Amino acid sequence: MDNRSVKALRRVDLARATGCNLETIRYYETVGIMPDPPRTAKGYRSYDDIHVKRLKFVMRSRDLGFSLEEIRGLLGLVDDRSQTCAQVQTVAETHLEDVQAKIADLTRIERVLSETVARCTGDAAPECAVIDALLEG
Amino acid sequence: MDNRSVKALRRVDLARATGCNLETIRYYETVGIMPDPPRTAKGYRSYDDIHVKRLKFVMRSRDLGFSLEEIRGLLGLVDDRSQTCAQVQTVAETHLEDVQAKIADLTRIERVLSETVARCTGDAAPECAVIDALLEG
DNA sequence: CCTTGAGCCTGTATCAACTACAGACCGTAG
DNA sequence: CTACGGTCTGTAGTTGATACAGGCTCAAGG
Numbered sequence: 001m002d003n004r005s006v007k008a009l010r011r012v013d014l015a016r017a018t019g020c021n022l023e024t025i026r027y028y029e030t031v032g033i034m035p036d037p038p039r040t041a042k043g044y045r046s047y048d049d050i051h052v053k054r055l056k057f058v059m060r061s062r063d064l065g066f067s068l069e070e071i072r073g074l075l076g077l078v079d080d081r082s083q084t085c086a087q088v089q090t091v092a093e094t095h096l097e098d099v100q101a102k103i104a105d106l107t108r109i110e111r112v113l114s115e116t117v118a119r120c121t122g123d124a125a126p127e128c129a130v131i132d133a134l135l136e137g
Numbered sequence: 138m139d140n141r142s143v144k145a146l147r148r149v150d151l152a153r154a155t156g157c158n159l160e161t162i163r164y165y166e167t168v169g170i171m172p173d174p175p176r177t178a179k180g181y182r183s184y185d186d187i188h189v190k191r192l193k194f195v196m197r198s199r200d201l202g203f204s205l206e207e208i209r210g211l212l213g214l215v216d217d218r219s220q221t222c223a224q225v226q227t228v229a230e231t232h233l234e235d236v237q238a239k240i241a242d243l244t245r246i247e248r249v250l251s252e253t254v255a256r257c258t259g260d261a262a263p264e265c266a267v268i269d270a271l272l273e274g
Numbered sequence: 275c276c277t278t279g280a281g282c283c284t285g286t287a288t289c290a291a292c293t294a295c296a297g298a299c300c301g302t303a304g
Numbered sequence: 305c306t307a308c309g310g311t312c313t314g315t316a317g318t319t320g321a322t323a324c325a326g327g328c329t330c331a332a333g334g
Contacts, residue, residue, distance in 0.1 A: 012281065023322055026284095031320090042329070044282060057271050065246050068320070078268055085265040089257045092267050096250045099243055106240045109202050113233045120226040126218040128225045134194050134211070149310070160293055163313095168291090179300075181311060205291070 008040075009047040018055045025055070033058055033068055033075070066095055145177075146184040155192045162192070170195055170205055170212070203232055 015022045028034040034055060037045045057078070061071045073091055077084050119129035152159045165171040171192060174182045194215070198208045210228055214221050256266035 010281075021322075024320085027321060042282085044329085053272065060271050062320090063246075064250055065243070074268070074271070077265075078272075081263040083261050084263045084268065085257060086259050086261055088265045088267045089254060089259045092250065092254045092257070096247065096254060099247050099250060103240060103243045103247060106202070106236055106243065109200075110233065110236050110240060113201055113229060113236060117226060117229045117233060120222060120229070122223050122226045124220050124223055126221045128214075128222040130225045130229050131211070131215055131221065134197050135190070135215070147310075158293075161291085164292060179311085181300090199291090 007048070009051070011045050011047070014047045014051055014055065017052050018059060020055055020059055028055070028058065031068065033071060064095075065099060070095060144185070146188070148182050148184070151184045151188055151192065154189050155196060157192055157196055165192070165195065168205065170208060201232075202236055207232060 009017065011022060011025060014020070014025060025034065029036055034051065037047050037051060040046050054075070057075070058071055061074060062068075066074065070091060074088065077087055077091075116130050116133045119133075121129075146154065148159060148162060151157070151162060162171065166173055171188065174184050174188060177183050191212070194212070195208055198211060199205075203211065207228060211225065214224055214228075253267050253270045256270075258266070
């Protein structure tokens with residue numbers, strides 16, 4: 001009988017299965033993003049597929065720029081599935097607006113910066129358009 | 138005789154003149170971004186126009202997303218003006234590339250996020266496209 | 275049986291860039 | 305005189321990890 005899918009995983013296995021840093025897993029446990037896993041008689045952490053799934057969820061969310069606070073919220077909604085969709089939509093839309101605001105900020109910065117750099121002669125002189133812009137702003 | 142321009146400023150005056158947080162000024166002093174200002178007989182910090190100028194430079198640079206490390210570098214070039222332009226150009230161009238990379242990242246995130254949110258029905262159901270995307274990714 | 279190496283455990287320190295607070299002192303106006 | 309607002313220092317907290325120290329355990333190879 002094939003029970004690979006319920007095989008107990010060590011921490012290093014979980015790290016390999018997800019690509020997550022070993023220490024980061026423990027960090028997520030201490031801050032409550034990941035549950036404290038069951039322990040073996042000797043006190044070793046013992047993981048299984050649900051941990052792999054949850055950690056992947058967390059990593060994908062982090063990859064999309066959700067904060068750990070936001071992820072905590074999303075996980076709560078996953079765990080307690082009632083009225084989920086509308087609430088998730090709110091979290092995601094708020095985050096989307098944050099991301100769009102950041103893009104707008106960075107785009108402004110990019111414009112100012114590239115305009116300024118373009119005025120740079122790049123020679124060995126002590127006069128520099130970038131410095132002037134920063135000094136006179 | 139009008140000597141407003143050389144009037145000694147207290148820390149709170151410097152904060153008001155620049156819009157910088159009071160505590161941030163001290164922080165910049167401890168990390169060497171701002172010089173330790175002269176003290177009065179009673180040990181109070183005493184600032185003048187050069188501090189205002191320098192702090193404004195720092196704040197404009199921060200606003201453009203330069204790290205304190207990068208700003209330290211720029212300030213060094215301002216203080217010791219020899220071969221400035223070419224070196225400043227290098228710092229600014231590297232930073233510009235960082236900014237562009239961040240914009241690219243965030244744009245990818247924005248696309249994924251808005252596509253996912255668009256599939257959201259937003260109703261009171263426990264099924265949610267966002268959660269599914271994060272779970273199955 | 276013993277050693278070796280890999281893995282486990284905990285706790286603590288470090289990073290950026292601030293922010294905030296505690297506890298004490300000072301200086302001036304009413 | 306006392307209240308208020310300012311100053312000083314030192315230290316802790318924030319976010320999201322990452323790294324290391326010091327010690328324990330386990331499985332495989334000789």
